Amino acid sequence: MPQVEIQCPLPGTFYRKPSPDTPAFKNDGDSVAIGEVIGLVEVMKQFSEVQSEIAGRIVRFVVGNEAPVEPGQVLALVETA
């Protein structure tokens, strides 16, 4: 099955959870739909959602929670059906 990358649209800090004491938006192995939020990027104290542009199953997250990220960096790999 083909694997597609979800890339980071912005520079900043990547968060996998909506807030520190809540579960992650998505975990490795979860299915994901188009438009579903997989994480947040904080740029200069403003938070932007990262939405999946593809449907499939998340093979794995490449970037950890609270990691610094650059535009174009691969955040997660998704297996399309």
Added chain:
Amino acid sequence: MTRPIRKLLVANRGEIAVRVIRAARELGIATVAVHSDADTDSLAVRLADQAVHIGPAQAAKSYLNVAAVLDAVAKSGADAVHPGYGFLSENAAFAEAVEAAGLIFVGPSPAAIRVMGNKSLARATAMKAGVPTVPGSDGVVDTVEQAVEVAASIGYPIMIKASAGGGGRGIRVAADAAELRQQMMVAQTEAQAAFGDQAVYLERFIRRARHVEVQVLGDGTDVIHCYERECSLQRRRQKILEEAPSPALTPALREQLCASAVMLAKSVRYRGAGTLEYLFDDQSCEFFFIEMNTRIQVEHPLTEMITGVDLVREMIRIAGGEPLRLKQSDISIRGVAIECRINAEDPAKNFFPSPGKVGAVTLPGGPGVRIDSMLFAGYTIPPYYDSLLAKLIVHAEDRPAAIARMRRALGELKIEGPKTTIALHLALMDDPQFQAARFDTNWLEGWLAQRAG
């Protein structure tokens, strides 16, 4: 006891780190900059005598990391720490740790940070000192009947606020007793659902207020004020443009306001530079203390321009054990100053942040113009911190002249690369309402919405 500072570590970044390094250098004090992975090539690092790396880009792991900063202090051999604003500047435990290590914290005592940094304690302290606060209930109100009775003495419109709320959440407004009867139960139920605590209290709702703040300097015994700044032009509670003095105050009101700030700061034996924030109702001419910032503030240059006092220098001297060098009678207002915050944000796209590489930078100059900034050509603005790139401050003999000077200076300022708020400030300078100083803390958001629509 005088204990002159020999080496000062600046526990901050960006323009304020540069500002503190400049003040220290003028005093003949050696400087240490701390920096994260994202700031290795910052202007502060370039200007300081010494630089110490304190961790990864994320603020929580570097500039907010007490252990890492204390480690840098020990490593560098600094005998004092200036916290700047934000980050650890109002962290009483940090100030305490610095003092426990036998070093100097350039700021108030940890006890003063604790008392004045807590909203309800600060309010109680103000009431005890006889300083007006927003009229409200004395703690929690439990029943509808109790609320109506208390509200009668506070006055309408009134806010019902969740005790456990904050940041504008958990607030309902009632115009009269009938509405208060309706809203009270709803507010308690909502507070229970949102915060797990149904406790609510009442506070007068001030529909239209200006944000006016008084600058004080204390040495632990004496306190003087350096007059006020007006910071009503805000977006999402962030100040965009400030000026000093406030165009809304009469000389008599100004003296009353500033005297109340001195009284309050004296009651906590305040040491260093501090700011007391007030709401000012320009209809009723009432002012109400809301909170105190126990640190230097972003907009401090305004005060420096109109009074000629170098606040950062004075706070460093005071921290070194010197008594206040200035008496109240030494302080007077000369002219008007305006500050525009130049942020790396795109006003056309809802102020979306615009970090990245900076090309050529052309800074304005000439009479009455000051720039506090960490920019240089080729600098890369990191995405991890706030978006403030530069503070453009002008000083002139009166408000129309200051506006004309700001328009001229904004026209000279060129920053290649990021989107900035320069054009927004230029539009403000041409706005008749701004020129007439007719605004309150909600005005700018309305103005922005109108321009967008």
